[in-house]
Amino acid sequence: MKLEGKVFKYGDNIDTDVIIPARYLNISDVEELASHCMEDIDKTFIERVEPGDIIVGGKNFGTGSSREHAPLAIKTAGISCVIAENYARIFYRNSVNIGLPILECPEAVAGIEDGARLEVDLNNGEIIDISSGKTYQAEPFPPFVLEIFKAGGLIAQIKERIKNNV
Amino acid sequence: MGLTMVEKIMLDHTDRDTIKPGQIINCRIDMVLGNDVTTPVAIAEFKKTGLEKVFNSERVIIVLDHFTPNKDIKSAMQNKLTREFAREQGIKYFYEEGEMGIEHCLLPEKGLALPGEIVLGADSHTCTYGALGALGTGGGSTDMAAAMATGENWFKVPETLRFIFNGKRSKWVGGKDLILYILGDIGVDGALYKSMEFAGNVISELPMDDRLTMSNMAVEAGGMCGLIAPDEITKEYLAGRAIRDYTVYDSDPDADFEKVYEYNTDEIEPQVAFPHLPDNVKPISEAKGIKIDQSVIGSCTNGRMGDLRIAAEIMKNKKVAKGVRCIVIPGTQAIYKQAMQEGLIDIFIDAGAVVSTPTCGPCLGGYMGILADGEKSISTTNRNFVGRMGHTGSEVYLSNPAVAAASAVKGKIAHPEEVL
Ligand code: SF4
Numbered sequence: 047m048k049l050e051g052k053v054f055k056y057g058d059n060i061d062t063d064v065i066i067p068a069r070y071l072n073i074s075d076v077e078e079l080a081s082h083c084m085e086d087i088d089k090t091f092i093e094r095v096e097p098g099d100i101i102v103g104g105k106n107f108g109t110g111s112s113r114e115h116a117p118l119a120i121k122t123a124g125i126s127c128v129i130a131e132n133y134a135r136i137f138y139r140n141s142v143n144i145g146l147p148i149l150e151c152p153e154a155v156a157g158i159e160d161g162a163r164l165e166v167d168l169n170n171g172e173i174i175d176i177s178s179g180k181t182y183q184a185e186p187f188p189p190f191v192l193e194i195f196k197a198g199g200l201i202a203q204i205k206e207r208i209k210n211n212v
Numbered sequence: 213m214g215l216t217m218v219e220k221i222m223l224d225h226t227d228r229d230t231i232k233p234g235q236i237i238n239c240r241i242d243m244v245l246g247n248d249v250t251t252p253v254a255i256a257e258f259k260k261t262g263l264e265k266v267f268n269s270e271r272v273i274i275v276l277d278h279f280t281p282n283k284d285i286k287s288a289m290q291n292k293l294t295r296e297f298a299r300e301q302g303i304k305y306f307y308e309e310g311e312m313g314i315e316h317c318l319l320p321e322k323g324l325a326l327p328g329e330i331v332l333g334a335d336s337h338t339c340t341y342g343a344l345g346a347l348g349t350g351g352g353s354t355d356m357a358a359a360m361a362t363g364e365n366w367f368k369v370p371e372t373l374r375f376i377f378n379g380k381r382s383k384w385v386g387g388k389d390l391i392l393y394i395l396g397d398i399g400v401d402g403a404l405y406k407s408m409e410f411a412g413n414v415i416s417e418l419p420m421d422d423r424l425t426m427s428n429m430a431v432e433a434g435g436m437c438g439l440i441a442p443d444e445i446t447k448e449y450l451a452g453r454a455i456r457d458y459t460v461y462d463s464d465p466d467a468d469f470e471k472v473y474e475y476n477t478d479e480i481e482p483q484v485a486f487p488h489l490p491d492n493v494k495p496i497s498e499a500k501g502i503k504i505d506q507s508v509i510g511s512c513t514n515g516r517m518g519d520l521r522i523a524a525e526i527m528k529n530k531k532v533a534k535g536v537r538c539i540v541i542p543g544t545q546a547i548y549k550q551a552m553q554e555g556l557i558d559i560f561i562d563a564g565a566v567v568s569t570p571t572c573g574p575c576l577g578g579y580m581g582i583l584a585d586g587e588k589s590i591s592t593t594n595r596n597f598v599g600r601m602g603h604t605g606s607e608v609y610l611s612n613p614a615v616a617a618a619s620a621v622k623g624k625i626a627h628p629e630e631v632l
Contacts, residue, residue: 136352
């Protein structure tokens with residue numbers, strides 16, 4: 047599966063309170079949630095983002111609360127994948143569970159600039175920076191995690207299991 | 213080679229013979245937890261499975277606490293949905309107004325988080341139960357939905373970091389200061405995906421309320437859990453509360469710890485985390501004098517009896533400084549009542565503080581104490597991210613309850629001894 051989009055680059059420790067502030071947690075509608083995505087650190091994100099775009103963060107991306115609203119808002123805003131040095135544990139789980147691809151690749155984070163155009167191959171973790179011509183190799187997903195992605199998320203996987211009675 | 217606590221608990225919840233760090237495995241879940249923010253999303257996901265009933269209605273806990281009592285129409289609608297689900301599913305441990313408290317104060321109090329058990333909560337501070345030797349760990353709403361559907365979920369077996377505190381502990385240094393000290397040392401990603409273990413003579417002597425505070429903030433270091441091996445203090449705390457028998461685990465002496473940190477507490481002062489990260493920690497001597505507009509005493513970190521007692525000791529016969537709002541929030545109804553019986557509520561009200569029914573409220577910028585642009589709050593909560601307690605131009609300083617109380621009286625960040 048190949049993705050292509052332009053980069054929104056942010057720093058280290060991007061926390062779930064800036065991805066989706068708690069003042070919007072009384073909203074269940076995902077489209078409405080997504081319309082507030084990143085607004086506390088990047089007011090124009092939601093105006094500029096186009097389907098397929100990619101967020102590049104530093105280390106410990108998604109730190110803070112367990113709110114699944116955070117990866118959900120990112121996904122619904124049109125972001126096709128996130129690349130970071132590493133992720134906060136619960137953000138990682140939530141992204142896997144809802145089917146938002148997230149890659150770990152410190153070299154890509156160091157080399158890729160804001161606004162660059164990327165091509166990402168989820169099957170092998172290859173990241174091509176079209177703007178600079180450089181290529182990076184991210185950690186491929188563990189098989190267990192890839193299975194969940196392939197099923198379309200954890201709930202879809204469970205549904206399948208129930209259907210097949212296993 | 214021996215095993216660490218987290219490995220033993222996880223192994224006990226699988227059908228495998230061995231496990232090792234790095235593996236991703238399925239574990240049976242003893243208790244599934246959700247709150248008023250995460251449960252509505254979990255219900256929607258649960259319904260997608262096509263199942264009609266949760267795997268076991270006595271193994272699901274739902275606590276309405278973040279925006280409860282309903283803070284506005286939207287939260288009222290969300291809570292209505294959750295209330296209906298809880299009734300229709302016959303959820304045994306469902307807590308709403310009149311019975312509820314902040315979830316991580318409530319579960320230990322009700323004996324619902326037990327040593328050796330796995331509690332998976334759709335709330336990041338589920339790690340609080342590590343203080344009781346339970347593998348409490350946070351997940352998201354889909355995690356909650358999956359666990360409600362199947363009674364299990366996937367986990368990566370973590371490496372273990374051990375933190376040993378030896379020495380003398382000053383009266384003004386509590387569990388909050390010890391965990392802030394760790395955060396200042398290892399940073400907000402210092403224990404990413406890992407199991408943290410707290411030990412040493414200082415921990416052995418630490419009261420349960422302070423232990424719960426420490427484990428509560430394991431997630432602020434990125435940890436999966438923050439475990440303390442059960443001892444006499446644990447057993448005493450659980451006597452008369454535990455809803456069933458439990459199993460006690462401790463790490464083997466020859467277990468494979470990734471790293472062991474040793475601290476001497478003789479010289480540790482109360483700690484303050486400056487904006488805008490919980491690891492931006494300085495000793496109180498470097499924080500004194502910062503003017504504040506608000507002081508919040510409460511939350512799942514420091515809203516227990518021990519916290520209210522020490523705050524009241526400082527505020528007794530004192531007044532909150534003019535121009536400062538001091539908001540005190542007991543963590544549960546039982547704590548509220550006990551504080552009333554001990555005369556603590558009188559002390560707070562006489563000092564000019566506001567006392568609220570249990571709620572998360574200001575901790576996450578929900579309601580009951582939102583900050584305006586440029587305002588500063590000292591707070592006993594656990595996070596001080598940009599905009600956490602209100603306007604993105606406001607600032608939150610994290611401290612223990614004694615410092616928060618002293619600062620309320622002084623109108624600026626102060627050491628408790630400056631007030632007494
Ligand atoms: S008190 Fe704060 S940190 Fe604790 S559960 Fe409530 S919102 Fe979360």
